[in-house]
Amino acid sequence: xxxxxxxxxxxxxxxxxxxxxxxxxxxxxxxxxxxxxxxxxxxxxxxxxxxxxxxxxxxxxxxxxxxxxxxxxxxxxxxxxxxxxxxxxxxxxxxxxx
Numbered sequence: 001x002x003x004x005x006x007x008x009x010x011x012x013x014x015x016x017x018x019x020x021x022x023x024x025x026x027x028x029x030x031x032x033x034x035x036x037x038x039x040x041x042x043x044x045x046x047x048x049x050x051x052x053x054x055x056x057x058x059x060x061x062x063x064x065x066x067x068x069x070x071x072x073x074x075x076x077x078x079x080x081x082x083x084x085x086x087x088x089x090x091x092x093x094x095x096x097x098x
Contacts, residue, residue, distance in 0.1 A: 001069060001070055001071045001082050002069060003020065003023050003048055003050065003067070003069055003071075004020065004023065005020055005021060005022065005023065006019065006020065006085055006086045007019070007020045007082060007084075007085060007086075008020075008055060008082070008083040008084045008085065008086055009050075009052070009064070009071075009080045009081060009082055009083060010080070010081055010083055011064070011078060011079070011080055011081070012078060012079040012080075012081065013078060015062075016052075016054075016055070016080075016083075017054075017055040017083050018050075018052035018053065018054060018055065018062055018064070019052060019053050019054075019055055019086045020050050020051075020052050021051050021052055021053055021061070022050070022051040023048050023049075023050055024048050024049040024050070025048075026046050026047070026048060027046070027047065027048070027049070028043040028044050028045070028046055028047070029043075029044060030042045030043065030044055031044060031066065031074075031075040032065075032075075033075075044066065044074050044075065045068070045074040046068070046074075047065075047066045047067055047068055047073075047074045048067055048068070048069070049063065049064070049065045049066070049067075050063065050064040050065070050067060050080075051063055052064060055086075064080060067080055
């Protein structure tokens with residue numbers, strides 16, 4: 001898998017499908033729970049954060065955080081699965097995505 005804008009993905013726990021709208025730069029930020037516990041300096045394995053929209057429309061964004069390029073999550077056993085590529089997606093010439 002290569003996480004890219006326009007990819008359609010779903011989670012192994014039954015959410016989605018989603019269209020990826022933005023892929024963050026590669027990062028090593030701590031997990032949400034580590035942050036809540038005050039351990040803001042703890043680095044995680046390399047991962048991405050995804051901003052998505054629902055395939056079925058609606059308003060707002062969905063966020064899938066802490067995923068590797070292979071689709072596994074660095075903090076949990078969660079996975080994202082590639083479903084397909086959205087049609088009629090216009091890509092930016094200098095889009096900063098993985």
